[in-house]
Amino acid sequence: MDLRQIWTLYRHEIRSALRERSILLTSIILPVVMYPTLLWVGFTGFYFLEGQAEAMNTRIGVSPVPEAHQALVDSLASDPRIEIREWSDNEQAAAMEIARGRLEALVESMPPGEGGGALDGNRTIRILYTEVREGSRSARNRIEQVTDAHGAQWIAELRRDLGVSDTVWADYAVVMTDQATAEDVTRFLLAMIVPLLTLIMVALAAFYPAIDATAGERERGTWETLMTVAAPRSNVATAKYLYVATFGAVGGLLNLAALALSIQWILSPMTNGVGEEISQGGFPLSAIPVIVAGTALLGLFVAAGMLVFAVFARDFKEGQSMITPFYIVILMPALFLQSPNLEFSTGLAAVPIVNVALLLRGAILGDIPFLSGLVTLLSMGVAVIAAVALAQFVMRREEVLLGTGQGGLWDFLTRTLRRGRNGA
Amino acid sequence: MTDPFVQTRNLTKTFYEESRGEVRAVDGVDLTCSSGEIFGLLGANGAGKTTTLRMLSTVLRPTSGEAWVMGHEVRKDPERVRGNLGFYSASTALYPKITARETLRFFAQVNRFPRERIESRIEDLIDRFGIRDFADSRVEKLSSGMKQKVSIARTVAHDPPVLIFDEPTVALDVLNAIELRQIIAALRDEGKAILFSTHIMSEAEQLCDRIAIIHQGRILAVGTLDELREATGHHYLEEIFVHFARVRDPEEAELESLRRDRP
Numbered sequence: 286m287d288l289r290q291i292w293t294l295y296r297h298e299i300r301s302a303l304r305e306r307s308i309l310l311t312s313i314i315l316p317v318v319m320y321p322t323l324l325w326v327g328f329t330g331f332y333f334l335e336g337q338a339e340a341m342n343t344r345i346g347v348s349p350v351p352e353a354h355q356a357l358v359d360s361l362a363s364d365p366r367i368e369i370r371e372w373s374d375n376e377q378a379a380a381m382e383i384a385r386g387r388l389e390a391l392v393e394s395m396p397p398g399e400g401g402g403a404l405d406g407n408r409t410i411r412i413l414y415t416e417v418r419e420g421s422r423s424a425r426n427r428i429e430q431v432t433d434a435h436g437a438q439w440i441a442e443l444r445r446d447l448g449v450s451d452t453v454w455a456d457y458a459v460v461m462t463d464q465a466t467a468e469d470v471t472r473f474l475l476a477m478i479v480p481l482l483t484l485i486m487v488a489l490a491a492f493y494p495a496i497d498a499t500a501g502e503r504e505r506g507t508w509e510t511l512m513t514v515a516a517p518r519s520n521v522a523t524a525k526y527l528y529v530a531t532f533g534a535v536g537g538l539l540n541l542a543a544l545a546l547s548i549q550w551i552l553s554p555m556t557n558g559v560g561e562e563i564s565q566g567g568f569p570l571s572a573i574p575v576i577v578a579g580t581a582l583l584g585l586f587v588a589a590g591m592l593v594f595a596v597f598a599r600d601f602k603e604g605q606s607m608i609t610p611f612y613i614v615i616l617m618p619a620l621f622l623q624s625p626n627l628e629f630s631t632g633l634a635a636v637p638i639v640n641v642a643l644l645l646r647g648a649i650l651g652d653i654p655f656l657s658g659l660v661t662l663l664s665m666g667v668a669v670i671a672a673v674a675l676a677q678f679v680m681r682r683e684e685v686l687l688g689t690g691q692g693g694l695w696d697f698l699t700r701t702l703r704r705g706r707n708g709a
Numbered sequence: 710m711t712d713p714f715v716q717t718r719n720l721t722k723t724f725y726e727e728s729r730g731e732v733r734a735v736d737g738v739d740l741t742c743s744s745g746e747i748f749g750l751l752g753a754n755g756a757g758k759t760t761t762l763r764m765l766s767t768v769l770r771p772t773s774g775e776a777w778v779m780g781h782e783v784r785k786d787p788e789r790v791r792g793n794l795g796f797y798s799a800s801t802a803l804y805p806k807i808t809a810r811e812t813l814r815f816f817a818q819v820n821r822f823p824r825e826r827i828e829s830r831i832e833d834l835i836d837r838f839g840i841r842d843f844a845d846s847r848v849e850k851l852s853s854g855m856k857q858k859v860s861i862a863r864t865v866a867h868d869p870p871v872l873i874f875d876e877p878t879v880a881l882d883v884l885n886a887i888e889l890r891q892i893i894a895a896l897r898d899e900g901k902a903i904l905f906s907t908h909i910m911s912e913a914e915q916l917c918d919r920i921a922i923i924h925q926g927r928i929l930a931v932g933t934l935d936e937l938r939e940a941t942g943h944h945y946l947e948e949i950f951v952h953f954a955r956v957r958d959p960e961e962a963e964l965e966s967l968r969r970d971r972p
Contacts, residue, residue: 293818297807304806304847506802513766513801515792515820515867683770 286523290516294524302494302528312490312532316540320482321547328551343424346372346379346391353406354394357435361392367427376413383415389424390414392432404443472569473625475548476649479576480642481619482544483537487583488612490536491529495591496604498525503688504600512686522680526588526673534584541576575648579641582665586637587615589672596680597693607693618642629653634660637668712780713741714871714902715748715765720774722760722926734760736926737774742902744870747893749917750906751950757926758906759798762875765904766796778871792820795864798875802860805849809840809859812848813866820867834862838892854885861892872896874905878912890916910946920946922953929953 302308347369350358362369372379372391382388391413398409410432414421444454465473502508511521544551594611598604618639627633629643634657644661647653679685679697722735735757742748750758763769765776767787775782781789803812813831822830835844838858843851848859864872874893878886893916897903907913913920914934921931930937930953938944941952 290819290821293815297804297815297819300811301804301806505805506800507804509768509796509798510801510803510863512768513791513794513796514816515788517788686768 287516287520291520291524291527294516294521295527298498298524298528299531302497302532305497308493308497308532311493312536313539316486316490316536317543320486320540321543321551324478324544325547325551340366341420341423342366342368343389343420343427344368344370344387345424345428346370346382346388348372348391348393350392350394351406351408354408354435354439356438357392357394357410357432360431360435361428364427364431367424379413383413383418383421386418386420389418389421390428392428472649472651476646477623477625479541479544479649480622480645482540483576483580483583483645484616484619484638484642486540487533487537487580487587488615490540491533491584491587491591492608492612494529494532495588495595495608496598496601498529499592499595500598500600500604503598508686508688518681518686519677522592522677525680526592526676529592530584530588532584533587534581537580537584538577541580569649569651571651572645572648575653576645579645579648582662582669583638583641585669586665586672589669589676590615592676593672593679594694596676596685597688597697599688622646629657631656631660634658635664637665640664713743715740715742715776715778715904717741717761717765717776718774720761720764720776721772722757722764722769723772734926735764738923738926738928740921740928740931742871742904744900744902745897746918747897747903747905747916749913749920750904750923751908751910751913751917751920751946752906752923753908756908756923758908758923759875760926761923762796762798762873762904762906765790766794766873767791768796792867793869794871794873795867795869796873796875797861797864797877798873799877799879800875803848803856803863806847808845808847809851809855809862810835810844812859812863816863816866820869822867830866830868834866838862853881854888857881857885857889861889865896870901872901872903874903876906876908878907878909886912910950914946922950924954 302312343366345361345367347358347361349371358369361367370388376391376393379388379391383390393411393413395409395411397407412425412428412432414425416422502511512518514521590611591608594607595604598607615638618636619642622639622642627643629647629652631654633643634640640657640661644653644658647657679694682697682701685697717738717740720735720738721733724732724734726732738757738761740748740750740761750761752758760769764771764783765778767783767790770784775784777783778790779793781793783790804815807815810831813834814827817827817830818824835841838861840855840858840862843855848856851859872893877889877893881889890912893903893905897918905913905917917934919931919933920937922929922937930940930949932940934946937946937949941949943949943952
């Protein structure tokens, strides 16, 4: 292997790519600027809308309530955001009004359930609402707050009538204390966001370079020019592979760097200032080498995988359609990672992509089981070698070099197997 | 007599196509090309010219037969073969995002031209092909004539002894085509062995020292223009070509004769 020749080919690929506006945009500009901005806009928009929903007036139907609980209706009516409508119709009519959005919820006072009749005047309050409308959910929350306060007040009055003093009553109380510091919350949020974004960014940053290095060469007419230089095909393939892997890994790392620098700004609408903890140790520095290594591993794997698919394409459009299924498949693990209960087990550490995502999450949370980390490195190492070997094998084949074969990777493998069987 | 720079023996290439089955694109081609010679491959579209040249440049692997470039066999030593030749065709484009100078440097480096001589070589090529004014412009900004000069310069950047020109004038206007032919003739005079394919008869007449008439993958005749004239009794290359093609396809010749004789 002539390293100097590979370096020449690699530099040539990188130089051309850095002058290509579309590649620069998707692999460098978007990771650095666009995604932090998009995240901020997304979070801000979400919390703005939620705030809007909070401030929105709520129409609540109230069916007749016994005199002893009239205070509940008065409390509801005292909230300026609640508009009370006396409801005398049946429940079905109310359900229809709620479904149509003309009413947010219905409050019904019903006789108490089993065992609930021990106290005079006890009632069951039923709230009819729909979970599928934000306004209705918000109405339920408001009613719940009022009914909880009313219930507590009613019980306190009954207790006093029964002669149970406040001191005796206070002996039984439930007090909740959240032991998570702001720093912990920040880590938790980052552990959810960073692996997902790293996967997306590495895949996206490698996407266009992979097409550019293969179908792009064909479309420009430079493929045959390159095939006639005095370099072994393996050197050409290696240089192309390193070029795509570089863009994938660098794109991912640039995105993470941009996120790290702007995380306070991004998370501020979400955490009410928790984002400030980032600068005070919310982001563990010990995670950085693991994140860099994990991103590099992802870049190496994704680059080989994408090249294997893209090399069959004759133009950019074909390249996009051939790579997209692979792109979607490698993003799938991100869906699983949204469950915080998912453990970084040795079994999962053997699954490529999933393992790196879990490794990144573990690095941020400061919890990487040694064996799982080791299995991740081995598994990704094997996956990268296998993917590179497949890419090298495919790129040396004449029909691939000339773009004369029909279809993509699957058709190629089928044909090769068929020929192998016939040959045997 | 010195050894030929290029030699093929019974060179054959078959493809498999889903619709047509096995297709024999090149069928037992024997040819030689020596230093200071332009060897023309003359044939219609689909005759097997490009496939032959692609095998010589190792882009395609021969199904059978052998071919040598500067003594290196195309299947056994493809990198050395490519290092000894420059390949130019209408389908070998330039990288649009790099400059003319960067293009020459890249092709000299990747083809392993001695490092210490690369910069002086680039300057020589820039002067020789009149590239100086746009040497630092990106290729995408150049006119087709300028691109053609850069393209030829990159073909010879590593100073290969063998040059292959596959239908080089196909996409060129008259003036650029003339200029290109002059350059090719000058390269021949420097001692390069040049393989030149074309379907344009006048081009072959003007430029080639020897001509091979290739039809349906087979070389039907090889010789200087005078030798071909003598063998067929025809003066113009077009007539000579048709003569050999008819000999190859007697049925087609008979049909053609009948069509001509019909009142």
